[in-house]
Amino acid sequence: MKTVGYAAFSDDAHMKPYHFERRDLRANDVAIEILYCGVCHSDLHTVNGDWGPQPYPLIPGHEIVGVVTAIGDDVKNYKVGQNVAVGCMVDSCQECDQCHNHEEQFCRNGMTPTYGAPDRISGETTQGGYSKHIVVREEFVLNVPEGMDLAKTAPILCAGITTFSPLRTWGVKQGTRVGVIGLGGLGHMAVKLAAAMGAEVTAISRSNKKEAEAKAMGAKGILVSTDEDAMKAAANSFDLIIDTAPVKHDVGQYAPLLDIDGTIVIVGQVGPMEELMTPPLVMGRRRVAGSLIGGIKETQEVIDFCAEHDIYPDCxxxxxxxxxxxxxxxAKGDLAHRFVIDMASLSAE
Incomplete structure (x- = not known):
């Protein structure tokens, strides 16, 4: 299938049109015309080579919403004309314990990211959603419930699942005290999702300039992390903290905010941490953990949850x-919303 996208050709992150071919449909493939694609901070990191050398030319994009245009002979769950979505991965071995546990992101043999990785069968580089079309294995295609705002659904495929998964894993429910560090693309979704689960949510930020926005999202207010007195007064006041800060920072300063057996979950920064002091962890049986997106089953769950509760990213x-x-x-900072590309603006010529 001949198509077109915007690709990076080197590590300067400058994107320009790129004509290429998607693979012919295999028996278990779904062909999709992409309608919208979210812009994730990891797209920028990847095409810049911040996380290592990349197989240029490279088309990023893993927050994809579109419509089915064709299906392989063995496809059973999708039909032409159906609204669907694709997230951060497009394949895994489907045979290991993690795949059987619906945690394909932790596939023992390595999951296949939506862009920048070898296809498991052909070896060609996967290309992402900044393009007019994509072909994806059926098991990694997601249903978009009827009535959802397609233009705002795309970021749920990364920002949504990245924050939803730790909220589910750590059992957030009515009355759980949740702190969210940062109110950017990830953080604002964490606030909305936790509030919809019935949690008592507090945003944690270096200033209170976004307090009105935080309250509108469902937070009870902002804890200002640069206010030493406020931080001391908030000791032991959270069961779970979702840390969405995308840059190196002092995670240890937040540990005393956790109650006994509380957990800080890192979902933003990828890279070295500041030196971590252990006394706040040891003295309260507190934990620092990490979380990576979510499996396909859980990604469908967050889409359905957002549809049920009318939750969308700010786009x-x-x-x-x-x-x-x-x-x-x-590159200048973490936005409090997500950019979403209207793919109708990309000419097929």
Missing amino acids: EMIKMDEINGAFETL
Whole structure:
């Protein structure tokens, strides 16, 4: 299938049009015309080579919503014309204990990311959602419930599942005291999702300038992390803290905020940490953990949960040729919303 996307050709993150071919449908494949694709901070990190050398030319994008245009002979769960979604991975071995446990992101043989990785069968580099079309194995395609706002659904495929998974894993329910560090693309979704689960949510930020926005999302307020007196007064006041900060920071300063057996879950930063002092952990049986997206079953669960509770990311729609400006904005800081590309703006010529 001949198609077109926007690709990085080197580690300067400058994106430009790239004509290429998607593979022919295998028996278990679904062909999708992409309608919207969210812009994740990890797209910028990847094409910049921040996480290692990349197989350029590379088309990023793993927050994909579209419509089915064709199906392979063995596909049973999708039909032409159906609204569907694709997230951060497009394959796994399907045979190991983690795959059988619906945790394909932890596949023992390595899951296949939506872009920048070898296809498990052909070896060709997977290309992501900044393009007009994509072909994906049926097991990694997700259903979009009827009536959802397709333009705002795309970021749920990464920002949504990345924050939903630890909330579910650590058993957030009515009355759970949840702190959310950062109110960017991940953080604002964590607040909305935790509040919908019935949690008592507090945003944790370096200032209170976003307090009105935090309350509108469902938080009871903001704890200002630079206010020493406020931080001391908040000791032992959280059962769970979701840490969405995308840069190196002092995780240890938040440990005293946890109650006994509380957990800080890191979902934002990928890289070295500041030196961690152990006394707050040892003296309260507190934990620092990490979490990586979620499995396909859980990703469908968050889509359905958002549909049920009318939860959407805060989005700013852009055209495909505005992606370089969006990347420049992302590089300057963590936005309190997600850019979403309207793929109708990308000419097929």
